[in-house]
Amino acid sequence: MELFKILIFLSLGFLLCNLISCKKDTCEETLCQNGAICSSGACQCPTGYSGELCQIDDLCVSQVCLNGSTCERGVCQCPPGYSGVQCEILDPCFNVNCQNGGTCNNGACDCPVGYSGADCSDRLNATSLTITQIDVLNFPEKASNGVDWDYLGDPDIFISLTLGSTANSSGRITNTRYDVNTLPLTYTLNPTKEVTSLNNYWTIGLYDEDGSSSTFMGGIYFIPYRSNYPEKITVSSASMGFEIYVTWNF
Numbered sequence: 001m002e003l004f005k006i007l008i009f010l011s012l013g014f015l016l017c018n019l020i021s022c023k024k025d026t027c028e029e030t031l032c033q034n035g036a037i038c039s040s041g042a043c044q045c046p047t048g049y050s051g052e053l054c055q056i057d058d059l060c061v062s063q064v065c066l067n068g069s070t071c072e073r074g075v076c077q078c079p080p081g082y083s084g085v086q087c088e089i090l091d092p093c094f095n096v097n098c099q100n101g102g103t104c105n106n107g108a109c110d111c112p113v114g115y116s117g118a119d120c121s122d123r124l125n126a127t128s129l130t131i132t133q134i135d136v137l138n139f140p141e142k143a144s145n146g147v148d149w150d151y152l153g154d155p156d157i158f159i160s161l162t163l164g165s166t167a168n169s170s171g172r173i174t175n176t177r178y179d180v181n182t183l184p185l186t187y188t189l190n191p192t193k194e195v196t197s198l199n200n201y202w203t204i205g206l207y208d209e210d211g212s213s214s215t216f217m218g219g220i221y222f223i224p225y226r227s228n229y230p231e232k233i234t235v236s237s238a239s240m241g242f243e244i245y246v247t248w249n250f
């Protein structure tokens with residue numbers, strides 16, 4: 001019974017083979033390239049290719065490709081880091097890995113403030129900062145007793161900065177801006193103010209200039225150095241706000 005089944009299978013196979021043609025294909029062993037079609041054992045090359053297997057890219061015959069690049073349709077395919085018609089240009093920043101937000105410029109790292117070294121991996125410690133500008137973002141509309149700062153008009157504002165957690169008008173660092181009612185108020189410091197003791201409290205205070213005396217409008221204490229070296233330090237409370245523009249000194 002089993003033998004009979006095998007015979008049936010073999011017969012069917014022979015029949016199918018004759019119907020479809022089991023003649024050896026002369027193209028079976030021919031590995032035409034670049035999309036060429038094999039006909040009677042010969043590769044029929046598409047336009048622009050030649051050679052027995054159509055392996056020759058005609059546009060690449062006279063094209064020189066350097067630095068391990070390969071030619072395709074007359075164009076050099078450059079390896080990473082290379083460019084140019086012949087891949088002759090090496091990007092000086094290829095494989096240059098600048099750390100901590102540094103950027104590569106012609107092969108060298110430009111480091112952000114607070115970092116140095118060839119790859120910006122060296123952390124620097126600031127010894128001081130220099131305040132160049134202070135923007136007053138907001139100030140109390142009225143005094144704590146609900147009265148306007150000045151009987152006539154708006155307050156005449158100057159800024160103080162003192163070491164410690166208490167404001168003092170003796171630490172005045174700006175001129176007075178009179179009758180101020182528009183925000184923000186920009187004070188350019190001339191001279192600039194250098195601040196050391198970067199891990200201690202400093203207090204920025206606002207005063208209303210009133211002739212021989214001045215009225216304290218409010219103040220906020222803060223620690224200049226936290227964990228990075230920003231271009232401006234923002235200090236704010238519910239009723240006051242400052243943006244302090246600084247440069248860090250190392």
Ligand SMILES: [Ca+2]
Binds near residue numbers: 149150156208209210
């Ligand atoms: Ca005043």
